[in-house]
Amino acid sequence: MKASYNKRIIIVISSPSGAGKTSVCHKLIERDKSIALSISDTTRSPRDNEIDGVDYNFIEEEEFKNKIINKSYVEHANVFGNFYGSQYKSIINHFKNGRDVLFDIDWQGAKQLKSSSFKNIVSIFIIPPSKDAIYQRLKSRAITSGDNEEAIESRMNKYETEMRHKNDYDHIVINDKLETCVDELEKIINNKRRNLIN
Numbered sequence: 001m002k003a004s005y006n007k008r009i010i011i012v013i014s015s016p017s018g019a020g021k022t023s024v025c026h027k028l029i030e031r032d033k034s035i036a037l038s039i040s041d042t043t044r045s046p047r048d049n050e051i052d053g054v055d056y057n058f059i060e061e062e063e064f065k066n067k068i069i070n071k072s073y074v075e076h077a078n079v080f081g082n083f084y085g086s087q088y089k090s091i092i093n094h095f096k097n098g099r100d101v102l103f104d105i106d107w108q109g110a111k112q113l114k115s116s117s118f119k120n121i122v123s124i125f126i127i128p129p130s131k132d133a134i135y136q137r138l139k140s141r142a143i144t145s146g147d148n149e150e151a152i153e154s155r156m157n158k159y160e161t162e163m164r165h166k167n168d169y170d171h172i173v174i175n176d177k178l179e180t181c182v183d184e185l186e187k188i189i190n191n192k193r194r195n196l197i198n
Contacts, residue, residue, distance in 0.1 A: 007120075008098075008101070009122060009189070009192055010100070011100060011102045011103065011124070011189055012109075012113055012114075012169075013025055013105075013123075013126060013185075014106055014107055014109075014110050014125050014165075015126035016128065017155040017158065017162070018134040018138040018155060019134060019175055020175045020181075021104055024182060025037060025102055027178060027179075028186070035102050036094040036099040036100070036101055037102050037104065038086050038091065038102060039053070039054070039055070040084045040086050041057045041059050041073075041087065042056045042059070042082060042084045043061045043064050043082050044058075044080075044082035045058070056084075061083065064083045064085065068085070072087050072089070073086060074087070074088050074091065074113060074116050075103075075108075075110075076112070077108035077109050079106055080155070080158075084109070086105070086109065086113075091118065100189075107162060110123055110165075111168070120192075122192040123170045123171070124169060124171045124172075124185060125166040125169035125172050126173055126174075126175045126181070127173070127174055127175070128174075134156070135156060138155055170188075171188050173188075
């Protein structure tokens with residue numbers, strides 16, 4: 001990686017489904033304009049409130065698999081039967097524009113990123129205040145996402161698997177109140193930036 005990128009960092013945020021990491025990521029970017037969100041490719045269908053090229057790049061499975069073959073992805077994973085992946089060129093473009101890059105990905109993607117050629121990575125695992133809070137959030141989200149009870153149950157079953165990976169991350173932060181959670185993330189990120197400068 002070029003020397004000019006050495007002062008740029010990658011921020012990885014993961015959580016169990018329903019822990020509110022998407023809201024946390026959007027709030028973080030809203031506050032800090034030097035952070036750009038990595039927009040993943042995905043083979044799943046967009047939800048009613050999602051925009052192609054803004055929330056995700058919605059592509060066909062064949063195109064996704066061709067990109068895997070061409071080694072276009074720094075990380076990719078199959079989550080709930082759908083593929084998700086982040087392209088190398090997207091990270092480099094953000095770095096060239098002087099911005100740090102935020103990844104809203106699961107533990108599989110985080111593991112791949114950590115073993116990539118990118119070294120200035122800070123990883124954060126968001127946890128809910130309780131398992132019941134996850135269930136209530138998934139129930140509320142089902143109104144816009146179209147998830148049925150079976151889909152919610154599937155995500156709840158995966159909760160324990162996801163939580164087992166929390167200690168793989170540099171930091172664990174509880175998302176009880178959104179603003180407080182984002183305050184904590186900002187402290188972690190700014191500490192990482194200071195360490196690169198010193």
